[in-house]
Structure formats: C-alpha cells, structure tokens
Amino acid sequence: xxxxxxxxxxxxxxxxxxxxxxxxxxxxxxxxxxxxxxxxxxxxxxxxxxxxxxxxxxxxxxxxxxxxxxxxxxxxxxxxxxxxxxxxxxxxxxxxxxxxxxxxxxxxxxxxxxxxxxxxxxxxxxxxxxxxxxxxxxxxxxxxxxxxxxxxxxxxxxxxxxxxxxxxxxxxxxxxxxxxxxxxxxxxxxxxxxxxxxxxxxxxxxxxxxxxxxxxxxxxxxxxxxxxxxxxxxxxxxxxxxxxxxxxxxxxxxxxxxxxxxxxxxxxxxxxxx
Numbered sequence: 001x002x003x004x005x006x007x008x009x010x011x012x013x014x015x016x017x018x019x020x021x022x023x024x025x026x027x028x029x030x031x032x033x034x035x036x037x038x039x040x041x042x043x044x045x046x047x048x049x050x051x052x053x054x055x056x057x058x059x060x061x062x063x064x065x066x067x068x069x070x071x072x073x074x075x076x077x078x079x080x081x082x083x084x085x086x087x088x089x090x091x092x093x094x095x096x097x098x099x100x101x102x103x104x105x106x107x108x109x110x111x112x113x114x115x116x117x118x119x120x121x122x123x124x125x126x127x128x129x130x131x132x133x134x135x136x137x138x139x140x141x142x143x144x145x146x147x148x149x150x151x152x153x154x155x156x157x158x159x160x161x162x163x164x165x166x167x168x169x170x171x172x173x174x175x176x177x178x179x180x181x182x183x184x185x186x187x188x189x190x191x192x193x194x195x196x197x198x199x200x201x202x203x204x205x206x207x208x209x210x211x212x213x214x215x216x217x218x219x220x221x222x223x224x225x226x227x228x229x230x231x232x233x234x235x236x237x238x239x240x241x242x243x244x245x246x247x248x249x250x251x252x253x254x255x256x257x258x259x260x261x262x263x264x265x266x267x268x269x270x271x272x273x274x
Contacts, residue, residue, distance in 0.1 A: 004026070007025075027047060035090055052182070072091045137232065166214040179209075187221065209232070
C-alpha cells in the first residue's frame with residue numbers, strides 16, 4: 001500500500017538566504033473505482049481508507065443505500081503487472097442495478113471538484129432515500145463551537161504536511177462525541193471516507209449527527225450529507241449559494257464560518273440551541 005506522505009528535499013529561500021531541507025508532502029494518487037470489473041470513476045485521492053471512499057462515493061451518488069448493497073470490494077491489478085492498489089473493484093448485490101454511465105454523465109472526479117464533468121446541475125440533484133428535514137435532532141451552540149478544535153487536533157497528516165482536507169462525524173445524541181475523522185487531499189474524498197465508515201457500520205441514515213468539514217460548504221458536500229441522511233452540516237469556512245439552496249430545500253441545517261464562539265446558520269436554525 002502506498003504511503004500517505006512522502007519526504008522530498010526543497011530549497012527554502014528567506015530574505016535571499018537559501019537553505020536545503022527535507023519536507024513532508026501529502027501523497028496524491030489516482031484511484032479507479034470499478035463495478036463488477038467495469039470502470040466507473042477515477043478520483044485523485046490520498047491513499048488510505050479506499051474501501052470507505054468507494055462505498056461513500058457510491059452512497060452519495062445514489063448507487064447504493066446501505067451496507068447490504070455491497071457484496072465485496074477488492075484491489076486488483078492488470079494481468080502480468082504488480083498490484084498498485086490504485087484500482088478497486090466493487091461487487092454489488094444482485095438486486096442492485098448498475099448505473100448507466102455514458103457521455104452525458106462523466107464520473108471523472110478531481111481532488112478539487114467532485115462534480116466536474118457532469119452534464120448539468122440537474123444531473124447532481126439526486127433523489128435521496130433519506131430525509132434530513134424530518135430529523136428532530138437538536139444541538140447546542142456550545143457543542144458546535146467545540147467541534148473544530150476537536151477536528152484539528154485529530155488531523156495528524158495535516159499537522160505534518162499542511163496539505164489535506166478533513167471531515168469528522170459527531171454523535172449529537174451522545175453529547176457530541178466525535179465518531180470518526182478522515183483526511184484526504186480532496187475535500188469530497190474526506191467526506192466520502194466518513195460516509196463509507198458509517199455505511200460499513202450500518203449507521204446509514206446518519207440521524208442525530210453533525211458532519212463537520214475543514215473547508216467550505218459546497219453544493220456537492222451538502223448533497224452528500226443529504227444522501228446519507230445527515231441533519232446538520234457544519235463548515236469552518238464559507239458556503240456557496242447552491243449549498244444554501246439545497247439545504248433549505250431538504251431541511252438540512254447548514255452552519256458555516258464556525259470559528260471560535262461564532263457561526264452563521266443558513267437554514268433550519270431551530271435545531272441550534274442557545
């Protein structure tokens with residue numbers, strides 16, 4: 001398995017004075033996800049938790065809805081070549097229809113944008129089996145403001161590279177306990193890994209939880225939260241207009257600019273107590 005980080009020598013120039021030193025970089029490699037041997041998508045990711053990544057991606061794309069929809073997931077290589085651990089083949093349960101992949105819906109994803117290549121905005125407005133607007137959960141403002149520090153303290157690879165996004169899941173019904181943290185060079189991959197972790201443990205839909213992301217709240221990340229039944233999405237940075245529109249439409253509580261003791265609440269503010 002590829003390492004998550006690599007060491008490289010760099011030249012550092014400060015006030016005209018150059019020095020040579022080693023530096024730790026986050027690894028970025030392609031992962032091809034196949035369904036039954038048929039290529040579905042390629043995403044640039046940081047290696048690690050790849051099965052979670054694949055399952056979270058399939059969930060957020062509406063291809064699967066639960067753990068029983070996946071029979072197996074295994075790494076594979078081409079004939080007569082070494083296994084690079086960059087190709088993952090997922091076998092779906094017999095009752096799960098395979099997606100129709102054609103030129104109108106290109107699943108290619110980069111580390112910066114998970115929806116690039118899709119033909120139109122309508123193509124990503126997927127119908128979720130779960131309805132976060134119906135979740136009666138409430139979360140205290142104090143619990144929310146404590147979450148970014150917990151996430152940052154758990155970002156081990158970011159601490160050494162400064163180059164990874166992160167996502168974390170908190171159980172509000174258990175006092176705001178942090179359940180899982182995943183890091184990746186792509187913000188959408190970090191969220192998919194968290195959702196895949198939950199799916200593997202049969203916790204979908206993710207009622208009573210807060211999904212926290214280390215960057216901005218984009219339309220795509222909001223969609224992923226809706227597809228997994230997450231009632232509260234929080235971000236330390238700004239939301240997009242489409243993210244707010246989708247959150248309002250689906251009854252998702254969207255919190256952004258979650259910094260220090262302040263936050264902006266863009267939808268379903270009734271869930272935030274105090």
